[in-house]
Amino acid sequence: MLWDAIGFYGMALFLIFFALKTITVPNPIHAALYLVLTMIGLAGMFFNLGAHFIAGVQMIVYAGAVMVLFVMVLMLFDLKAEIRSFSRGLLSGALKIMSSALLVGFALGSAGSSVAILDSSDTAPTQIDVTRQLGVLLYTKYLFAFEVLGILLLVVAVGVVAVSRMKGGTHAQH
Amino acid sequence: MPSTETILNVGLTHYLALSAVIFSFGMIAVLMRKNVIVMLMGVELMLNAVNLSFIAFAKESGNLSGHIMVFFVMTIAAAEAGVGLALAVAIYKKFHEVNIRFFEHLRG
Numbered sequence: 490m491l492w493d494a495i496g497f498y499g500m501a502l503f504l505i506f507f508a509l510k511t512i513t514v515p516n517p518i519h520a521a522l523y524l525v526l527t528m529i530g531l532a533g534m535f536f537n538l539g540a541h542f543i544a545g546v547q548m549i550v551y552a553g554a555v556m557v558l559f560v561m562v563l564m565l566f567d568l569k570a571e572i573r574s575f576s577r578g579l580l581s582g583a584l585k586i587m588s589s590a591l592l593v594g595f596a597l598g599s600a601g602s603s604v605a606i607l608d609s610s611d612t613a614p615t616q617i618d619v620t621r622q623l624g625v626l627l628y629t630k631y632l633f634a635f636e637v638l639g640i641l642l643l644v645v646a647v648g649v650v651a652v653s654r655m656k657g658g659t660h661a662q663h
Numbered sequence: 664m665p666s667t668e669t670i671l672n673v674g675l676t677h678y679l680a681l682s683a684v685i686f687s688f689g690m691i692a693v694l695m696r697k698n699v700i701v702m703l704m705g706v707e708l709m710l711n712a713v714n715l716s717f718i719a720f721a722k723e724s725g726n727l728s729g730h731i732m733v734f735f736v737m738t739i740a741a742a743e744a745g746v747g748l749a750l751a752v753a754i755y756k757k758f759h760e761v762n763i764r765f766f767e768h769l770r771g
Contacts, residue, residue: 505684512688538721550741562700562751585691600679
């Protein structure tokens, strides 16, 4: 139990530190690289929670594909570290941070008071065949959603190519 | 003040708290940064925080549907990143900068 707690708190500190770095560093490339570390930490968290397949997908899709996309686009732009990377206004900034803090407070309060209601399972799935059960569920109960998602990805791929090949960006001259 | 027992016995509440904190970081990035790409990174952080709470609930209730939902959210997030970056490229082509204040000049 003690080692579980030490592992959880170590990983939580890792995650919070790098997530904070992601949103505060002025250089967008550095932000992208800190975001990769955050994603890897989250994959470790998923592994810790027994979702081995999801942890692997997180590593491949996020830490691999999505972040490569981000870094490639940033390289394309030739951005330098921004002098004013945060929006202006002290009062509005304070309001924004306070609204986020309020959201966290509500989430924590509702979690603390509603966790007791949730009936924890007596028959937790054995860790070995979680991936097998996941595959069976995906291709039987959620088959329609899976197919629709494939169509969505096709539409998005075509749309992305169309948007990025528009002449003159959003201000095309007619 | 929580007792030592609650602090050491890591359960669902701890994971939900971590998820809420990461979600708020993503929200602050979307609200306060001026670079469109860093704002997209904030959206990714928020989606990942929600994924963490899905997995924590799935473990607590022993129901694998949470894993399926995380799988779908990841796919949608990849599509959303692609569309957002394509829009950023379209803005950069015109203004040679990706800053949120150029969005007020958008017209169809």
